[in-house]
Amino acid sequence: MSTATLSPTETVTVPDGRRTRRAHRPHLPGQRPFAPLRVTAFIVLIVLAVSWLLPFLWAVATAFKTETDAASGDPSWIGASGITSEAFTAILSQGNVYIWAWNSLITSVAITVITVAISAGAAYAFSRLDFRGRRWLFFVIVASIVVPPQVLIIPLFYEMLAFNMIDTHWGLILPQVVAPAMVFILKKFFDAVPIELEDAARVDGASRFRIFWSIVLPLSRPILASVAIFVFIGAWNNFLWPFLVINDTTLMTLPVGLQTVISAYGVQYAQVMAQAVLAALPLIIVFVIFQKQIVKGVATSGFGGQ
Amino acid sequence: MTTTASTRVIVTGRRDDTPFRHAGPRRREELISWAFLAPFLIAFALFLVWPILHGIYLSFTDQSLTGAGGGFVGFANYAEALGDPVMWQSLWNTVWFTVLSTVPLVLVALLMAALVDRGLPGQWLWRLSFFMPYLLASTVISQIWVWIFNPQIGAANNILKALGLEPIAWLQNPDTNMMAIVIATVWWTVGFNFLLYLAAMQNIPQQQYEAASLDGAGPWRQFWSITLPQLAPATVLILILQVLASLKLFDQAYQMLGGVASDTTRSIVQYIYEAGFVSYRFGYSAAISYVFFALIVIVGVVQAVATRRKKEL
Numbered sequence: 001m002s003t004a005t006l007s008p009t010e011t012v013t014v015p016d017g018r019r020t021r022r023a024h025r026p027h028l029p030g031q032r033p034f035a036p037l038r039v040t041a042f043i044v045l046i047v048l049a050v051s052w053l054l055p056f057l058w059a060v061a062t063a064f065k066t067e068t069d070a071a072s073g074d075p076s077w078i079g080a081s082g083i084t085s086e087a088f089t090a091i092l093s094q095g096n097v098y099i100w101a102w103n104s105l106i107t108s109v110a111i112t113v114i115t116v117a118i119s120a121g122a123a124y125a126f127s128r129l130d131f132r133g134r135r136w137l138f139f140v141i142v143a144s145i146v147v148p149p150q151v152l153i154i155p156l157f158y159e160m161l162a163f164n165m166i167d168t169h170w171g172l173i174l175p176q177v178v179a180p181a182m183v184f185i186l187k188k189f190f191d192a193v194p195i196e197l198e199d200a201a202r203v204d205g206a207s208r209f210r211i212f213w214s215i216v217l218p219l220s221r222p223i224l225a226s227v228a229i230f231v232f233i234g235a236w237n238n239f240l241w242p243f244l245v246i247n248d249t250t251l252m253t254l255p256v257g258l259q260t261v262i263s264a265y266g267v268q269y270a271q272v273m274a275q276a277v278l279a280a281l282p283l284i285i286v287f288v289i290f291q292k293q294i295v296k297g298v299a300t301s302g303f304g305g306q
Numbered sequence: 307m308t309t310t311a312s313t314r315v316i317v318t319g320r321r322d323d324t325p326f327r328h329a330g331p332r333r334r335e336e337l338i339s340w341a342f343l344a345p346f347l348i349a350f351a352l353f354l355v356w357p358i359l360h361g362i363y364l365s366f367t368d369q370s371l372t373g374a375g376g377g378f379v380g381f382a383n384y385a386e387a388l389g390d391p392v393m394w395q396s397l398w399n400t401v402w403f404t405v406l407s408t409v410p411l412v413l414v415a416l417l418m419a420a421l422v423d424r425g426l427p428g429q430w431l432w433r434l435s436f437f438m439p440y441l442l443a444s445t446v447i448s449q450i451w452v453w454i455f456n457p458q459i460g461a462a463n464n465i466l467k468a469l470g471l472e473p474i475a476w477l478q479n480p481d482t483n484m485m486a487i488v489i490a491t492v493w494w495t496v497g498f499n500f501l502l503y504l505a506a507m508q509n510i511p512q513q514q515y516e517a518a519s520l521d522g523a524g525p526w527r528q529f530w531s532i533t534l535p536q537l538a539p540a541t542v543l544i545l546i547l548q549v550l551a552s553l554k555l556f557d558q559a560y561q562m563l564g565g566v567a568s569d570t571t572r573s574i575v576q577y578i579y580e581a582g583f584v585s586y587r588f589g590y591s592a593a594i595s596y597v598f599f600a601l602i603v604i605v606g607v608v609q610a611v612a613t614r615r616k617k618e619l
Binding site for chain 1: 335336338339340341342343345346347349350352353354355356357358360361364417418421422424426430431432433434435436437438439440441442443444445446449450451453454459461464493501504505524525526550553554556557561564575578579582583588591592595596598599602603606
């Protein structure tokens with residue numbers, strides 16, 4: 001890497017070698033704000049963003065049309081009969097949507113809490129404690145990351161039959177709490193926590209559990225929050241397992257519940273789109289609130305491309 | 307006790323109330339470790355290790371859902387699977403989908419991240435628009451795209467008509483339905499790869515760009531000589547994750563075709579589902595699962611070898 005040599009006409013402050021987590025790169029010396037390349041980049045970016053937003057916006061627009069307008073094939077954003085919320089009213093009056101949203105929420109929260117708790121405990125043991133078989137056990141857990149959960153649907157279904165958990169929320173939750181990848185990510189993170197902090201606490205007579213609870217976990221709050229968000233998104237949107245294990249309409253989660261009524265609706269496009277929008281709304285709100293956390297979480301979860 | 311594990315400052319005057327205090331220091335560390343590990347290991351054994359082993363056993367029986375049958379049939383299920391044209395077709399569809407989807411999912415993500423990293427205004431808006439579809443459930447994105455690909459009134463054909471092209475029966479036509487699923491999938495999941503790339507790019511120190519810029523390197527040159535080489539580890543990771551994710555195709559392919567099995571879009575996971583929960587042949591379904599698992603392991607080994615070779619160069 002060449003060091004910056006300053007020409008007399010410009011002064012450049014070269015920051016120290018710390019990693020800068022910038023919101024965006026400041027203009028570089030000699031870069032004109034309206035250079036043709038910058039303008040082109042901006043245009044391409046706008047085109048991409050618009051094409052990524054349009055399908056969802058189109059769904060929202062359709063949800064606010066009357067069924068007749070939605071099925072007419074008229075490509076305009078606002079239907080001939082104007083904007084109406086009747087599709088939303090129709091769905092919300094059926095009552096099932098509320099119970100599905102509630103089921104989605106409690107099962108996703110349960111999966112997230114249990115997954116993060118048990119993975120963090122195991123990751124701490126692998127990172128800081130010494131026990132017989134530590135190496136090969138960790139190898140087995142890391143190797144199991146490649147097992148696709150879909151491969152296990154038949155034996156898992158059997159197991160849930162044996163436990164009498166078919167058509168129960170526990171049957172939906174328990175098979176989803178094993179996340180070997182989380183143990184791997186969290187162990188990597190705990191490895192980077194300075195050991196001196198723990199040693200000091202141990203000299204003061206704190207037990208391992210106390211250290212874990214009052215020192216390690218609080219220090220890991222950012223990474224725990226971001227992995228929790230990803231586990232939550234996965235659980236909220238999971239389709240195949242809930243689809244197999246739940247048959248009772250009152251126990252279904254949103255994705256499965258929506259799937260069952262689509263055939264019943266036939267071609268009620270506005271209602272189908274309104275359901276899609278309603279199901280998506282909670283997560284979009286979560287993302288907007290935790291956007292920084294999620295982006296940072298991706299960066300710190302060992303995906304930073306070191 | 308004289309080991310560091312239990313050294314305490316006497317001044318605190320507290321009784322040793324740590325767990326397992328009666329065990330010796332080595333033994334105590336063992337016990338504490340297992341206490342930390344136990345909850346995860348119990349779940350791991352119950353819901354991952356045991357199903358894998360039980361599934362292997364099932365694949366050698368002609369077990370059905372009702373409990374009828376269940377007799378040991380040796381390798382009959384595997385022989386049938388390897389001679390089953392539908393199995394090979396679903397395997398091929400899955401591999402084909404993986405090839406078609408991985409390329410745009412990596413390249414488009416790289417383009418998005420490179421543009422956003424250049425520091426144009428509106429950061430949060432770009433991030434939101436590219437990542438938002440990833441937050442939607444497969445049911446939701448399937449609804450949206452079935453609607454867009456509707457041959458009579460869908461937006462996709464409206465665009466084609468506006469361009470003066472012939473409309474296409476996207477999902478109904480066996481020549482184009484896989485393409486439609488790929489388009490929907492790229493829209494749906496590219497945001498995750500975009501975030502991974504963006505995170506990797508933001509770890510590249512700003513001074514490197516400043517130095518290059520003072521040496522007269524333009525934006526293109528900077529991208530080629532600074533950004534791309536340092537993204538190599540991220541690219542390897544994204545490729546591995548993406549191939550493994552694409553091979554698990556099921557949700558959107560199943561739902562965009564309304565649960566109807568189409569020979570050109572039936573994925574291997576869908577065939578596992580159909581054999582088990584439509585035909586109720588659990589034993590046969592388990593056997594197909596392990597053929598699919600073998601494919602995943604082969605892909606994993608190939609990727610491991612390929613990345614190791616790269617490192618040696």
